[in-house]
Amino acid sequence: MSSLLRPSTPNPASLPSGVELLAPVPPGCEAILGAPALAFVRDLERRFRFRRAQLLARREALKRQLDLGWRPDFLAETRAIRDSAWSVAPVPSELLDRRTEITGPVDRKMVVNALNSGAQVFMADFEDANAPTWENCVRGQLNLFDAIRRQVDFTEPASGKSYRLNAKTAVLFARPRGWHLDEKHVRVDGRVISASLFDFGLYFFHNAHELVARGSGPYFYLPKLENHLEARLWNEVFELAQDTLGVTHGTLKATVLIETILAAFEMNEILWELREHSAGLNCGRWDYIFSCIKKLRADPACVFPDRATVGMDRPFLSAYSQLLVQTCHRRGVHAMGGMAAQIPIKDDPEKNAAALAKVRADKEREVRSGHDGTWVAHPALVPIALEAFAGLNGPNQLHVKREDVRVSAQDLLEVPRGAITEAGLRQNLAVGVAYLEAWLRGVGCVPLHDLMEDAATAEISRVQVWQWLRHGARLADGRTVDVALVRTTLGEEMERLRAWVGPERWAAGRFEAAAALFERLSTQSELEDFLTIPAYAQL
Numbered sequence: 001m002s003s004l005l006r007p008s009t010p011n012p013a014s015l016p017s018g019v020e021l022l023a024p025v026p027p028g029c030e031a032i033l034g035a036p037a038l039a040f041v042r043d044l045e046r047r048f049r050f051r052r053a054q055l056l057a058r059r060e061a062l063k064r065q066l067d068l069g070w071r072p073d074f075l076a077e078t079r080a081i082r083d084s085a086w087s088v089a090p091v092p093s094e095l096l097d098r099r100t101e102i103t104g105p106v107d108r109k110m111v112v113n114a115l116n117s118g119a120q121v122f123m124a125d126f127e128d129a130n131a132p133t134w135e136n137c138v139r140g141q142l143n144l145f146d147a148i149r150r151q152v153d154f155t156e157p158a159s160g161k162s163y164r165l166n167a168k169t170a171v172l173f174a175r176p177r178g179w180h181l182d183e184k185h186v187r188v189d190g191r192v193i194s195a196s197l198f199d200f201g202l203y204f205f206h207n208a209h210e211l212v213a214r215g216s217g218p219y220f221y222l223p224k225l226e227n228h229l230e231a232r233l234w235n236e237v238f239e240l241a242q243d244t245l246g247v248t249h250g251t252l253k254a255t256v257l258i259e260t261i262l263a264a265f266e267m268n269e270i271l272w273e274l275r276e277h278s279a280g281l282n283c284g285r286w287d288y289i290f291s292c293i294k295k296l297r298a299d300p301a302c303v304f305p306d307r308a309t310v311g312m313d314r315p316f317l318s319a320y321s322q323l324l325v326q327t328c329h330r331r332g333v334h335a336m337g338g339m340a341a342q343i344p345i346k347d348d349p350e351k352n353a354a355a356l357a358k359v360r361a362d363k364e365r366e367v368r369s370g371h372d373g374t375w376v377a378h379p380a381l382v383p384i385a386l387e388a389f390a391g392l393n394g395p396n397q398l399h400v401k402r403e404d405v406r407v408s409a410q411d412l413l414e415v416p417r418g419a420i421t422e423a424g425l426r427q428n429l430a431v432g433v434a435y436l437e438a439w440l441r442g443v444g445c446v447p448l449h450d451l452m453e454d455a456a457t458a459e460i461s462r463v464q465v466w467q468w469l470r471h472g473a474r475l476a477d478g479r480t481v482d483v484a485l486v487r488t489t490l491g492e493e494m495e496r497l498r499a500w501v502g503p504e505r506w507a508a509g510r511f512e513a514a515a516a517l518f519e520r521l522s523t524q525s526e527l528e529d530f531l532t533i534p535a536y537a538q539l
Contacts, residue, residue, distance in 0.1 A: 016042055020187040023134045032141045032202060038186075040244065041201035045188045048237060052179055052194055055230050059180075062226075062262070063529075067298040072265050073409045078228070082268045087332035088278040089250055092217060094171050095279055097395030098334055098373040100385040102170065105129045105445045106140025108154045111147050115169040117379040118386070122170040126199045127177045127223050128287070128455040131444035132532075133539050134185045141202045144174060148207050148214070171216065173255070176200040178224035179233075180530060200237065208247050218247075219279065220254040224287070226262045228269035238277050250276045255336065259284025259456075260291040264320050264412055267327040280334030280372070283321050285312065286341075286456035292316070293463045297527055300471045302415045306424030307460050310416050312338070312365065319411040325370040326402040334396060337366035337374035341451040344380045355450060356384060363388035372396040377445075377452035419476045420468060422489075429486070429518070430493040432461035436531070437514035440538055455532055462531050465522040483523050490519055513538060 015021065016039035025033050062070075074082065101121035104110045114122040124144055130136055146152040147165070154163040176199030177183075183198040200220065208218045225231055238252050256263075256270055258281050263270065271278050289310055296302035304310060312321060321337075328335035340359045345352035359376075363385050366374050373396070374385050393399070431448055435458040438446040446453050467473070468481040479485060494515050498506050517535060521528050528534060 018042055018046075018189045020190075021185065022187065023185040026135050026138050026142075029138045029142050032138055032145065032206065037202055037205045040205045040241075041186070041193070041198055042188050043244070044197045044201050044237060044240065045193045047240060048197065048233065049188075049191075049194065051233050051236075052196075055233060056180060058229070059226055059529075063295070066295050069299075071409070071413060072262055074265050075269065078266075078269050081272050086272070086275070088271055088275040091253060091279050091333065094216060095219070095253065095334075098171075098336065099389035099392070099395070100382055101173075101336065101373055101375050102379065102382060103129065103175075103339070103375055103377060106136070106143055108139075108143045108152065109156070109163060110445075111143045112152055112154050112163040112165060113379055115147060115152075115172070116163075116166045117170065118382045119170045119376070119379075120373070121173055123173045123175055123221050123375075125175045125221075125445075125454075127175050127181075129445040131439045131442045131539065132177065132181070132183075132195065132536065133442045136442060136444075137183070137199065141199075141206070144172070144203060145206050147172065148210055171219065172211075173219045173221050174199070174203050175221035175223060176203070179230060180224060181532070181536075184536065197237070201241070204241050204252070205245065208241075208245055208252070212247070212251060218252045220252070221282070222254050222256045223284070224260060225256055225258075225270065226260045228266045228273050231256065231270040231273040235274050235277060252277050253279040255279045255282055255334070257282045257284035257287070258320070258324055259287035261288065261295050261412070262291075264288075264323070265409070267324060268331070271327070271331050271333065275331075278331075278333055280336060281324050281328050282336035282375070283324055283338040283371075284456075285317065285321075285338040286460060288317070288320065290456060290459040290463060293460070293467055294527065294529065296413075296415075297463070297467055297470065303420075303467055303471050303473055304416060304464060305418030305420055306427075307464055308424065308427065309418045312362065314416045316412060316414045316416060319407045319414075321366075321369055321371075322402060322405045323407040323412075325400070326405040326407075328372075329370065329398050329401050332398060334372040334398070335370065337363070337369075337371040339375040339377060340381055340385070341377050341453065341457075342381065343378045343447055343450060343452050345450050351450070356381075359384050360388060367392070367397075370397050370400040370402050372398065420473050420481070421476045422479075425465070425468070425475070425481065425486070425489055426493055428461035428465050429490045430497065432458045432465075432522075433490070433494070433511070433514050433518045434497065435461075436518055436535065437510045439532075439535060440510040440514055442539070459531050462518065462522055463527065466527050469523060470527075486523060487519065490515060 016035050019038050019042050098120050100119040102114045102117050102119040103123040106124045177195035181195040182192045183195040184192050186193050325335040342355045342359050376385050435446050435453050473481045
């Protein structure tokens with residue numbers, strides 16, 4: 001490659017004051033990282049970095065209290081919000097029907113296929129389905145920029161197959177990364193910036209007016225919130241962003257993923273904080289299970305069984321799901337169901353039929369619970385989800401108030417019981433390392449064992465192994481889960497993986513780095529809050 005074609009780090013003189021880029025601009029993305037956009041991101045970072053740091057410190061303080069035995073409950077100081085009658089602002093008409101939403105990373109092919117999938121909504125994910133390499137994050141912004149302007153055509157290099165947008169496409173939502181994550185390639189005033197504000201700021205700056213002009217709007221999913229104060233911070237970000245760009249307040253809408261155990265106690269309060277900008281709540285159930293294990297990590301009475309046995313029929317998950325429906329419908333906003341991660345099994349019709357039947361049963365359960373829509377990870381599941389929700393009396397179930405639901409703190413904190421098995425240990429180790437290996441190569445959405453996995457699965461796998469080790473859990477065959485057993489089993493699973501992928505693929509991959517990192521995080525004395533934070537240093 002000649003020096004004229006090689007991307008270069010921008011000249012500091014061309015950047016807004018206080019902004020540094022620590023990586024080259026990907027070719028074709030110069031406008032995405034133009035000075036006006038970076039100045040907008042800089043101003044958000046300067047305005048909100050201290051509040052963000054305070055809220056992350058608050059998380060640490062609560063973590064220490066949980067380790068000492070404190071347990072969450074519905075907040076006494078916000079009882080008036082829970083008990084009083086109020087509703088969130090109405091959503092735009094195009095958001096009334098969200099019966100099926102497809103999610104996935106922001107690579108160009110996925111963006112086209114998801115928008116063409118027949119789902120009502122596509123959530124373009126900068127978070128759990130995206131390995132946040134600089135290239136992925138910046139080029140993902142370009143892909144969404146082009147999709148909004150209907151110029152996102154794509155040709156498969158190997159096959160020459162062309163992908164173009166249909167006349168009718170899904171409504172676009174974007175999910176920025178969570179408050180806990182940094183964007184290490186950008187500094188403002190000498191410090192790395194919030195990944196949330198980077199992702200949100202670039203998307204909103206470039207697309208808010210264009211979306212409104214096309215009859216839509218800037219819509220977001222908000223991940224990993226732990227309380228209503230973090231929702232309040234997002235609301236203030238929204239207000240400043242709309243004021244700065246001259247966008248009418250309330251144009252921006254956001255759905256919050258309830259995927260942490262602490263947020264489950266503050267759903268009313270989260271909706272209250274975002275009431276001008278709310279588009280509802282979603283059951284982020286895989287991360288929710290991860291959060292339950294992580295937050296209750298120090299308590300030997302809270303050890304979870306094999307994750308494969310922890311389904312939505314377990315009382316603590318059923319209570320969480322039904323409380324979410326009741327809360328949302330009481331406030332006049334959508335209650336979205338959880339993910340179906342299955343993918344087609346093309347070489348085994350019998351297994352494929354069984355997998356699809358499992359998806360159908362899960363979606364029918366969500367309909368009976370009162371959910372207004374659901375998530376799928378693969379276009380082939382869109383028809384099944386649409387069929388399950390086809391019988392609704394209208395585009396949603398906001399009229400289903402679920403006044404029969406009574407959920408206590410004890411219900412939300414009930415620990416599922418069951419066996420811990422060698423098969424469960426092997427599954428956690430094998431899937432966790434295989435996913436992490438792909439993530440370290442820059443791939444955040446990975447098909448594994450007929451499921452489309454994202455970071456949530458690796459997180460559950462890791463914290464389960466750590467929790468079993470911490471409390472000396474016994475397998476169903478009587479053996480104690482100790483470091484020697486974990487290391488021996490991990491070694492066996494890596495040999496199986498090496499034989500399966502072959503020497504060439506093994507040599508070209510990041511398997512040894514992934515196994516070493518997964519082992520360290522699973523066996524060290526202190527539990528890391530997020531796998532993706534230490535892994536980010538290796539991207």
